Amino acid sequence: MNPPDTATARIDAEGVLVAADGRLAIINAAAGGGDGQPLALPPIASLARLSRRLGIVIARPVTIADGDEDVGLWVRAVPADGGTRIEVSGWRPRDAAPPPIEGEADPFDAAEAQFVWESDAAMLLTAASGDLAPALIGQPLTRVFDLSADEALVPLLAAAANRTSFADQPARLASDARAVRLSARARLDAGGGFAGFAGTGRFAEDVSPEPSAQPAAFGDQFAERLDRALRTPLQRIVAHADSIGAQADGPVRAEYVDYAQDIASAARHLMGLVDDLVDLSAIERADFHVEVEPIDLADVTRRAAGLLSVRAANAEVRIDRPALGETLPAIGEFRRALQILVNLIGNAVRYSPRSGSVWLRLDREGATVSVTVADQGRGIAYEDQARIFDKFGRVDPTEPGGNGLGLYIARRLARAMGGDVSVESEPGQGARFTLTLPTDPNSVRPE
Known part of the structure; x- marks a missing residue:
């Protein structure tokens, strides 16, 4: 059953009103409309046409005239049976501008609007x-x-x-x-x-930042507030966008599937940024530490590859992972080692060509063990190899994806576990990133 303030209407494929109830029927009749005639409320009729043409649910605020008064409504248009179902609620006098939300410091100022x-x-x-x-x-x-x-x-x-x-x-x-x-x-x-x-x-005046300007440090409170404010909304955005893209509620036009994929991709990118900023805040604290525990680096590597298998399949990239049963005992923190390898393997998949391969190789040398992630990408020039480990360091800032924090965080985490992350590469010959970890807990001396 609809709430008391909700009115509904059904409009056929030609835009003709089939039936309406409640206050919506009264206002439509006052405007000269009725059953069997085109809806006499242009803003709602326009929304119904758009919903029917696109084949998707559309909900947005609308203003209509009710006698001498403008009324603000919330209108939801749903394609149904070749026509459109309209649901109208809200019914409040329309102010000249939306009022600030109670308790909100409202910085909005339209005086200089162009x-x-x-x-x-x-x-x-x-x-x-x-x-x-x-x-x-x-x-x-x-x-x-x-x-x-x-x-x-x-x-x-x-x-x-x-x-x-x-x-x-x-x-x-x-x-x-x-x-x-x-x-x-x-x-x-x-x-x-x-x-x-x-x-x-x-x-606005187009002023680019000075090249030497350094990003401001992110405090603990900023990272925590950012995490609380954005994580759940972003997860909802991704879920809804994926639902639209998958056409879970019915078919939609191809361009709207593309829009949904763009929205989901942007939200996932921002979620990654939030994760990185939270990690950045943590690893730069003076009291940051990692757990020192025995781990199987071969198992961690297989798990990291498994987490990226869908992304690799979509990119048509093959990941050559360690064989089942192969082990490589090490000392470190499981989740941090997994985080590092997801970053390294994810980068390798991103920069590999279609039909390319990413190789994961395990090795032992003295008191250390290592896993090397090798790709078939375009490689990294020698003069850029140190810079990619800098905070916010990127070889090509205009390139989509990434924010310049992943490798910086990966190296800081590895060194906190007594290991390191290094790179070997030449232009045109791919890149090889190596994570090393100790095998002796007594050798863990974080940087």
Whole structure:
């Protein structure tokens, strides 16, 4: 049964109202409509057409006239039986602008706006003006604005997760790379959930950071708050995007499958960044330590390869892992050794060509054991081999994927266990990363 404030309607494939109930039927009749006629409420009719044309559920805020008053609604359009089912709730007077959420410090200021934009809860652009072409409506925000920089993604997703405003966020128009600054207020649906953004933008001076500028240190509180604020919302974003991409609730158009995959990929990238920042905060504390315990490095290597088997299969890369039954006793912390090898093998898969192979080789030498991860990628120039282990160090910052923290964290963890991570490579001949660990617990002397 629908909540008391919810009204419904059914619209056929031609946009003709089949039936309506509740307050929706009353307002539609007052506007000159009725059963057997086109819906007389243009914003809701437009949403129904869009949902029917795309073949997907669409939910977003809508404003309609109710006598002399504008009313804000939450409208959900669901394709059904060749037509559309409409569910309408909310029914509150429409303010000139969404009010700040109670208790929120609202930095939103539209005084200097050069364009305005709105999105729905799925981060699709629903309104645009100024230099934002109307043709962009329906596109994901990540297609309208270039938010690839991590510092730009965090405020947007954090604001969505916490139903807050954000202001003066750097981004670029994806169409022409012009620098912009974005601000927005979160909108809420009738149940208090996130319903999208009402935003503004202005063009900004394109100032690149000084090459010598160093990233600010991340404190423990920052990492903990970031983890709490983003992990669960990001997991939900990934789950919903994967569901759309897999067409679990019914077929959708091919471009929306692509959008869903883009959203899931961006969210997974950000989850990886959150993990890395939490690790970075931990390993740079003075009291950081690892557990000293016996482990089987061969088993850890097989497990790491198994965790990456789906990614490797999708990339058409073969992982040649240690044989079952092969052992390599070592001293270290199991989960940290696994973390290092997932990073090294994941990098090798990423940089390997299709139909390529990644080799995992075990070795013993004196009081140390090692596993080498070798790929068939393009290799790393000698002058770049030290830099890739620096914090935020990347050979090509424009290359998609990665954030310059994985190898830095891997080496710090290995050295905390009394081992190391090293690289050998030549351009055009792939790269070989080697994790070494001690076999004697008394030899563990963290850096």
